[in-house]
Amino acid sequence: MDMLADVAATIIAQMQKPTLAFLIGGMMLAALGSKLEVPEPVYKFIVLLLLLKVGMGAGISVREADFVELLVPGLLAVAVGVTIVLLGSRTLAGFKGVSNTDGMATAGLFGAVSASTLAAGMSILDGESIYYEGFIAALYPFMDVAALVTAIVLAKMAAARKSASSVQGGVMTMGGDTPINRNAKEDAEIEDGLIKGILTDTLKSSAISALLLGLALGFFARPDSVYASFYEPLFRGLLSVLMLIMGMEAWSRLADLRKVAHAYVIYGLTAPLVHGMIGFGAGLIAHHMTGFSAGGVVLLAIMAASSSDISGPPTMRAALPEANPSAYVGASTGLGTPVAILSIPMFMALADWAIGF
Template sequence: MQNLIDPAILFFIFGVLAGTVKSNLEIPPAISRFLSLYLLMALGLKGGFALSQSGLTANVGISLAAAVGLAIVIPLIGYTILRRFVSGFDAAAVAATYGSVSAVTFVTAVQFLENQDIAYGGHMAAAMALMESPAIILAVVFANSLRQKAAKGAVASVDGTPAPKNGVSVGKILHESFTDGAQLLLLGAMAIGMITGDEGKSAMQPFSVDLFKGMLAFFLLDMGLMAARNLPQVKGKSPVLVAYAIVGPMVHATMALGLAFLLNLSAGDGALLMVLAASASYIAVPAVLRYALPEANPSLYFGLSLGITFPLNIVFGIPIYVAVAQGVLM
């Protein structure tokens, strides 16, 4: 319950309530975009400063490898299960959404750990960046496979040439994933933090530390408004999909906990790995899927992730994952 009296979480809940009563309160898109970039930059700097002290150790490599492994396994499992209940394209889109990560959920979890004085590795910010792309690539592979099967079954055109295949290039998706502005800002800030070390940390203290809590609260207010306005999209959806949006993250977090236990990760790193595995993307993946998988229904994957999973993780999931990680990994 301590999480519920945190100002940032209360602003999120306030945003949900304001959106539910259809208030005209809103954060201009440009300001919302700035807040998002600020949080990523501050998070990258924090991670870089921490890495400048700890260095790139074997444990860091193991944690990053575990994160990438989860980012591949989770969408594969999700697609296999969901294809039994929805179309292949919708299954690929939802699996990609839940196989990727939410930066805001991760940032909120980092703040929660700091409030509880629980140590964590700065490299976990890099883990977040690495976990964003594999699910998108897999979704494109799934979609291209479905299109090829459809093309083979299509009737040939009048002149006898095969029907065209409207696949999306995996190379193009890779390029856009790794050159995305938010991704580059996070990794660039981390590199700058590593290079500048303690001197950079002191210089950036007013920006990356003192302002962080307030900026996070403001951004979570906006996220609360968005969550409330996207919740109606979930109405009428299959109970199986709604159950997946609730139970799936818990299963994914359990997978991450088991992996953290086997790899002997710290409680802080294990908790963040659980948060990453349990989160679902509502910005990067939907933006790519709109043109990479136009056959999928955006209200399905966007509504589930932002309307159900994101609020549950922010309000209840993070403190539960941290408590479980402390009990199992310490």
């Protein structure tokens, strides 16, 4: 009973936080038939500012970290983010009735990182006087960007293949009579061209471009003053407006989710634990290779277990506008985040058993 009460309390607390509260508020406005609209140029400007802020914050963290110490954990963080998305492509996105785009957008958010969940983990370790590396905060952009880009590329590839197969649904002919036959080599060349084109388009897209630009500015330039005086104060307010917009859109597409809602519930409740164990395993590898601390292993597991509530939603909304926000935000912030936070003591116990604090 105590465990159920803790879960209920955590879910209620998450619903009161701006990310989910404004999403629900937007859904309520749409349900009541409100005519409130946010002009598209205003929405795009908000997304630009949010992603530049997230990227700059990450770039500053990476710049201030020791690159040599960061290298192995950083590469492992990239591998974890990509692995989580690939796993989601085989589980949730492959579930009967689940839209591939919705599934990949959700997997992308689960592969990315929640800064608030990471901060909660750091706070708990600080309270227990458990040591962890000072560069841990710099690891999240590695996992974050890798997961988001992978999810977007895979979603666009699946959509392109589906479009191509629908065009080729019958027998393709040349001049109306002669069937077109391609060998395996030609098919492979077409596939390679498709992948390169989608990857290029993804990296050039407004969302990823803004995120990468912010990352580069934070790392190579010295934007600390404008970051602290302009971007940081505006961030929470702009994020709340964005979630309000996504909430209104989510309500209009809620009917699409009803038949497969159980798939998102199962994924949202189980994925953080599975992903956290993947991150924990990566942390153990880093420990044996470089002496990565037990506290660092715990925080890498927490990063993997968490799901993005800041950089992920605007990135997916901009890069995959056809994806349903009620699916990917509801599963990640509504279910995944409480489970990730409640799993922190488990990862601490595992690290103490495997390594010792």
